[in-house]
Amino acid sequence: MEKFLDFIVRAGSLDRRYIFVVIALVVMLPLFFPLNLPIRPTVSSQTIYDTVEKLESGDKALVSFEYGPSTKPEIHPMAIALLRHLFEKDVKVYITCLWPDGQFMAMEAIQQVAVNQYQKVYGEDYVLLGFRPGNEAVIKGLVSNFRKVYTVDAQGNFLDDIPMMNGINKVADFDYLFSASAGYPGTVEWVQYAADPTGVTMGTGTTSIQVNEVMPYVQAGQIKGILGGMPGAAEYEKLIGQPGIGTSGMDAQSVAHIVIVGFIIFGNISFFVERRRSKKY
């Protein structure tokens, strides 16, 4: 028993680089050898799905891209899944970006979903309005007068020349609002400056770390559903029946979580054993 406790104490002070190697292995192996673990949608993901499902052909959805390459693995899969659902239902999609790199994420998602998969027509089925700096001031501007913030789209076309921009003058003209957000400015600002004042139904997809911050707005009904990180994306992919990058990453995610929980438990045991010994002697 004493030898075992010695081992636990010694293992507790293991060089952290070994832990990095273990984490790297447990993340990488499921990517090569998928386990196909089951994915069950949570209530918040289901709420987003149900809300989008209620939209009708021709309805207008404003989708805002507020993330960049650094958070792409978490947000991009859910943005793609949501666009697929919207285009599947023939909803008109208007894309804005509050982050400069969000525009490039949007372009990539559009190319993959709108152009390659659904063969949608630019200006009639979807429009990329592009990035505007100004954070919440941009949202406030969109709420009062769309054309004060955007006079041209991301390609330099005048808004008045784009057919699907007819009748779009402010945020209240949309039927649905979705913020794919990785931080500030993002979900919270859309709630404060657009969804709450206008009453437009809003959903969001955020990084995992933001879920705790955004959840009070979901609980209070200010946001109708939230997709939290890669698991949220995987759940949405499951709901729309189109598995994507979110689903393929979930095996690695689950295995890594189990190993990290194991490390935490082991580290605590080691800590308590060491503390008991130091008290004893």
Next chain:
Amino acid sequence: MNGSEIFGAWVAVFLTLGIFSYLYKDNPFYKIAEHVFVGVSAGYWMSMFFWTQIQPNLFGRLWPVPEGAISGFFMRTWYGIYNFFGVLLPSVFPDGGIDKGHGTHPHFIYIIPFILGVMMLLSVVSKWSWFARLGIAYTVGMAAGLRAYAFLNSNVLVQLKGSAVSFVGLDWFSLTDASIINNVIILIGTITGLLYFYFSKEHKGTFGKVTRVGIYFLMISFGASFGFAVMGRISLLIGRFTDLITYGSSTYNYASLWVLLLMIGLLAVWTFKGDKKVAS
């Protein structure tokens, strides 16, 4: 797959593995990746801000393409200034004015933000740095005013409404929906959590016990945040590994494999040399 895409993949692999190499120890690969990231980010942001806001929305409003010939002394002078800048920077100030859909008459009100912006830039000149305070004062005042109502409405009033939970007409317990037990937990958590931040009374006796419950709720919240943080970081790691696996294929000439081997080899050499130096 064209050459530039393959080159881009090699650069991405080098930068990714360069950053990961810090997990072993600080080294030149990490330093290169870090410096490239900081430099490119700063340049990229500045360029994006200029070409999406300052040029089209500020200069575009100050000097739109006029309707017909420019007449009058003032307008000729105004567009004379534009033409002067146009000679220096023709891509920013194209011939005839900037056509970004802001009409045909200059919006002179935009001179105010233009001047405030110039004032902020003057902070780099020590003699005139005080000008920057005016620009900052405007920004702070505007932001405070803009946020005050939104915060009060969305984060105070609506959240208060959301915390006013019902105890009638609900099931006793539900894992996912509102239930009496869930609502009791929300009520206790909200009240004890708020009381924990009440510092006008010492946290002793019954009050201390109540605030301790508040701490437990806060701890659970921090635990959930930590769990989500771990989940997020693992997702990002999966994203990088997925890219490395893609770039490790024959399409990209095994970029991941070659760069990894090169880095491990050089790190081993540097470590060995460093150890020898320490020993001598």
